[in-house]
Amino acid sequence: MAPGTSRPPQAPGSGRRARPARLPAALGAARIRVQVIVAVVAASTLVFGLSSYLILAGERRALISQVEQQAHLVSETIKSSTRYAMLLNRREDVHQIIDTIGRQDEIDQVRVFNKDGQVIYSPDKALLGSFVDKHTEACYACHAADRPLARLSRPQRTRIFGQQPGGRRLGIINPIYNEPSCWQADCHAHAESQAVLGILDVTLPLEPVDAQLAVSTQRAAVLSGAAILAIVLILWLFFDRRVARPVAQLLEATNRVAAGELDYRLAVRRQDELGDLQRSFNDMTRRLATAQSQLYQSDKLASLGRLAAGVAHEINNPLTGVLVHGSFLHRRAAEGSEEKLDLETIVHETKRCRDIVRGLLDFARQAPLSKSLVDVNEAVERALKIVDNQLAVKNIRVTRALRPDLPATWADPNQIAQVMINLLVNAADAIGSGGGEVYVGSELVEAPEGSTIEIKVADSGCGIAEQDLGRIFDPFFTTKEAQGTGLGLAVVWGIVQEHGGTIRVDSKPGRGATFTLRLPVSAQPGVVENPPEAPDA
């Protein structure tokens, strides 16, 4: 699509004033790389152009002044060489001298005019006797005003005329002033009243200067062009490596995360702003993943609640049939008979089904929170007291590191105690009968977005296999075989969620597990709302 075509054509007189013309629309649509390069090319063209111009202008001045010097020298040489011959009025000698000097290659023309503008000496014999108009370039310096000037400064005597290429010339006029020796000479050719006897005009070609300037200009242009090209190339490569590639990677990462790949991470190898952006992106994705997994877990729990309600009813009716008939027959079967044993199995297993369904319903119907300002340490201590016996029997030593000055927070003390009991029982189960250690710690984590109370429960138990870590809080997930219902940690998870907190588990098989629970500190009720209960009948 051509840039600009996406803009709707503006209706004339629509009342909306067109915005002042910005950079050309095409530039706005171009990639940053192109935009930057265009800007740099424009800037460097300006800089190179200006500096080349200044350098070339200096060079031109120096070269011309050199030619001017040369012309002056030639002019003075002729003047002084011919002085004596002129005084003696030996015209042939003057012709001889002027011809000799004037025929050199470096000299374009030598003319001597008398005060009437008549050429009286010149190597070019064709010019002899011809008159020069007072308004030609050689005369203009003096004859610009009505009255001719008698004295001229050197720049005023110099002139550049003619057309390029090849035709430019530099001329210098040298007035021959009247001197006592002139009007006292024997020839009496000049009167004493005459100020200027004539003009010596020497012109030198500027072709070598122009040629050298042309070479210099060309060289400057080529060098500037090469420099700009080099800058563009370097910028292009720089952008490609340092900007375009990381930006493309970020774009790719954004797309992948948007597509749900929340474990996608960028490799951060830079310390600059793009590195910061990459780090920030990774951090964002990590938080997003956490939030999503918690949302997923909440969603799963809510779905489970609904499912439990439905399943319980559906399953309990057939289970009633089995249990009633089974127990009926069981009680009437002959003592010690094979049937009695079979029926006992039926009754026993049906009751197990009943317990499972009941667990499901219990789970779906977690008690509503009853919150008050709670000293979390107290709740922890209470939980420890409750499971104390259980831990002692299993030969488990408990280490406490409770921070004494924790702020009170708005929570349900019983549910927090429940969380701790479940975590401690879980730790005890993980340790087994061989004995071990449990660490319980509380800490205040202060952060700008709000302080949290962190509770850690670490055990020296069997640990959790990596593939199980993600499912440990799932309802009915258990590694304890027949011992556990698989609801203890799910309940923990639910309660923590209802308190607006988070829970995390770190573990390696054989090296124990650490549950880290964080509760937001809030001194006021209403920060975390009770979630709606599972639907009833």
Added chain:
Amino acid sequence: MPDLLLVEDERVVREAVARLCRAEGLSVDEVESVEQARGRLAEASHRLAIVDLMLPGRSGFELLRELRDAGSPMPAVAISGFATTANALESFRLGAFDFLPKPFDEPELVGVVRRGLRCAERGGTGAAAAGVAGAERYFLGRHSWAAPEPDGSVLIGVAESFPGVLGAVTRLDLPAANHRVTQGQEAARFEGPEEVHRVWSPLGGRTLAANSRLAETPELVDRSPFGDGWLVRIVPAALDSEIGALTRRPAGGG
């Protein structure tokens, strides 16, 4: 006159319950809906009703309410496959004699049925409340009670539908200390050779201690259900929110 009115739409449950009751020597009127139940009740009087809560059309709650409003002396046992606390509380509020979550086995059903029939024979359930001293109590129907103590704990005991009608009790199961009890869920059970009687807790919380005297003298439940025959002392978990579902009776009341 038939002994039982059984209101249950699920055939397998209806047949199973009817079979057990007939094995008990009871005659059973089987119906599938509240409307049919009304018809039977208009024709005959029954000694006991077993009412499923989830029925097509009108729910079992409606039947319970009608029975209560009509002042029927017939004990009605609510049964439900969706035995939530809310359903249990609502059943007792509507005057149910007991609440029996599905699935149940023979001793559980037989226990409830026999106890209900004994109550009916005795002439209602209002017998034992006399002589209650002290604290005001909160009742889960005529099933169990909770009495808040000055120290913040709550005593829990059985109400009129247990004393004197439990039959032979060979075993009393009370929760151990630090055990969690939930409102509307089992708090204790009395077991006999053929019967099981479960006590649904009026409040949820954590048990502090069971009444140790009951171990030696279980008859205390019969003799003094509102006094020394209390079952368990708990620390309530959500007293303020749960107590609203109970019926308050002032101190000394009956």
